[in-house]
Amino acid sequence: MTTRFTLAASLAALVATGALAQGAMPAEGETLSDNQTFTYRVLDEFPSIDPGMVEDVEGSHVARQLFEGLLNQDAEGNVIPGVATEWEVSEDGLTYTFHLRPEARWSNGEPVTAHDFVYAWQRAASPELASPYSWYLELMQIENVSEVIAGERPVEDLGVRAIDDRTLEVRITTPLPYFLQMLTHTTTFPVPRAVVEEHGAAWTQPGNMVGNGAYVLSERVPQERLVMTKNPEYWDAENVILEEITALIINDENQALTRYLAGELDQTDIPIGQYPRLLAERPDEAHALPNLCVYYYNLNLSESGPEALKDQRVRQALSLAIDRDLLVENVLAGGQVPAYGLGHWAVAGYEVPDDLFGMTMTQEERNAEAQRLMQEAGYGTGGEPLTLEILYNTSDAHQQLAVAIGQMWKQTLGVDTTLANMEWQTFLDARGSQQYEVARAGWCADYNEASSFLDIVTTSSGYNDSAFSNPELDALMLEARTAEDTLPLYQQVDRIIAEQVPVIPIYFYSSNILMDPSIRGYPFENAQENWYGRTMYRVAEQ
């Protein structure tokens, strides 16, 4: 029958290995279930699970179980040792030396060495692999990385080398305060050269794939499922409790919800608008977690945009007239937070300044100020009639929001709106080439730092679809790259954005999930939701 073992024994084992900070850590009094499996839902097939190729969040969740980088994140998102146990930084902040764990093994039993990291990074930057995420290495400012990507220098010139099997040296060109944090990203994970060269592109298939993570790939059916099982070769395998992790690909979120309710899933996303109901029905299971993304509207400030939007007062009025509290509480209803600037409240080391334009007013005051500004600019009620087209990518959620915002603009400002929707690719094309008036946008952080959000309105940003240009803002962002204390600079940038309104920030995302209450060890406190199966476990039903 059941062979439940109590926690006293397993805790003792944990203490003995001295790995308390790393593996799964059941609390006292918890009894582990016999069923150590975790099944979760993903929206769509993973574009790739090859660490060098991974480009999406779900793919990186899988790669994080199958591979282990130099550094990991703890439950709060702080950096902790991974394959590297110690590291030093040179005085100028440009050279990092990592000392690797001697007991780290690939799932085929081979040791993990510094050469594996060198190979993986060179491979990720190489024009031959043509990874869609090679730019991440550019973001890390690794020496010569741009030339390597452009094919102007051989991959051997990349600023990473193995001093010996256990020592890795990385040279970067600009000191980056968040460099270590960037090493928790899957693009920097090692890959086994011999296996990649033997199987080519097919090395990611079950049976071929060799990893150094706590799990190995055991089954993968495109568009159906991906199964990972515990890797006995993992250096800390004795502290890994969860035996099997299954990702089920379920495109339809309502279908996924039904299957969660039927007990087929341990975790799924909550469809928009259903969070309050599910929270009331299942308070132990429904969670609203901060998500490092911001929802906003681009305003076309380029030549092709409407004349009215070039007037800062009009932009301010449009921003003020949006009742964000109403949208967040009544339309979205999932723990989202109103946004007045682009700097995310949950981002590490950032504080949203409390004097952002419009933030401290009540909605009545905002509406009055908006009306005053619009009148001064000579548009809307009593002035020149103004009609704006809101463009969004086809989705009910975006439409709901656009309708609500259109009504607010009509009621408060007398501005008419028309709605236009396009399928995703056509939408990106239109917005990127400034063929719109007002367009919906969303942005998620590449790394847990405020510049990941604030950079998007700099003149040179590829994502500056508003075609905004402010030399002061550009200079501040440049200064922040090397500044000791970045917070005041970032806050100043956020103030400029709120006041000059190149984009209308609307809300900060929240991720609403249902999690089976018997699953423990999920990092609810990590704003990036970077979870590690090896810290998770299932307790027996009481």
Place this chain on the structure above:
Amino acid sequence: MLSFILRRLLVAIPTILILIVISFVLMFAAPGGPFNSERPLPPAVMANIEARYGLDQPYVVQMFNYVKNIVLHFDFGPSFRLRDYTVSDLIAQGFPVTLTYGFWAFVVAVTFGVALGVVAAIRHNTWLDYLATGSAIGASVLPNFVLAPILVIVFTLWLGWLPGGGWRGGQWQYVVLPVVALSTSYLAAIARIMRSSMLEVLNSGFIRTARAKGLPMRRIVWKHALKPALLPVLSYLGPAFVAMITGSVVIDVYFSTGGIGQYFVNSALNRDYSVIMGVTILVGALTILFNLVVDILYAWIDPKIRL
């Protein structure tokens, strides 16, 4: 007969080539591309990717290379979006899935559709006819994207009899709901066509003669009426069979079967050029093949038709 088949197969080659050309033109005419995302890639990265997938070549060269690789190596190229797979991998994985649930859905739809139609026609204007016609209409107005979630709520959530999705290599529990959801509307259509064509045949002269001779009704229906009445159904079944075995985006999306039906929509939305082409050619070839099969069956059923 043999020369007819040969001729039809020869005509299929230019047909497929034209299909490829039209698909290519439409594909490249659509804005965006497989590597456009919300976050525009730096030019150097984009250039590497385009070089790797040959997208830096002129369209005509791309099309030529594409056809060349298919003819010489039967190679449909790598998927541009699902980078761990080639198009052949995806089709080899997904086509048996849709073939399985599509085939069973076809069997169910034809068996029950024909039976329902025949019964309704024989018992014309009785309660049995009304019941059969009524349920056929009911099934046809219930689209599968409404039916699929209802089935899962009833059989998975409430009753707990069947899994709510997945495939698991085609174990029967996973096949039942997709088959039910897919077959319903086809079943209804077949029943309606069968009923009206059966009614027409039953009112024709040779049946009246047979009845006047005193033949039993059962014999008249089976021996004389069924075959000619099946002809209109048959011309419907050819394209329907192809549509069913190549799957349905609704079934794949709602039941996570991993079939190829979803690629018709997803690959177009993602501009996954190679997958769009792969599934288009597959469906094109199957359509040509099964239209030919229907024509042969026609000749077999109706001796008046000469091939």
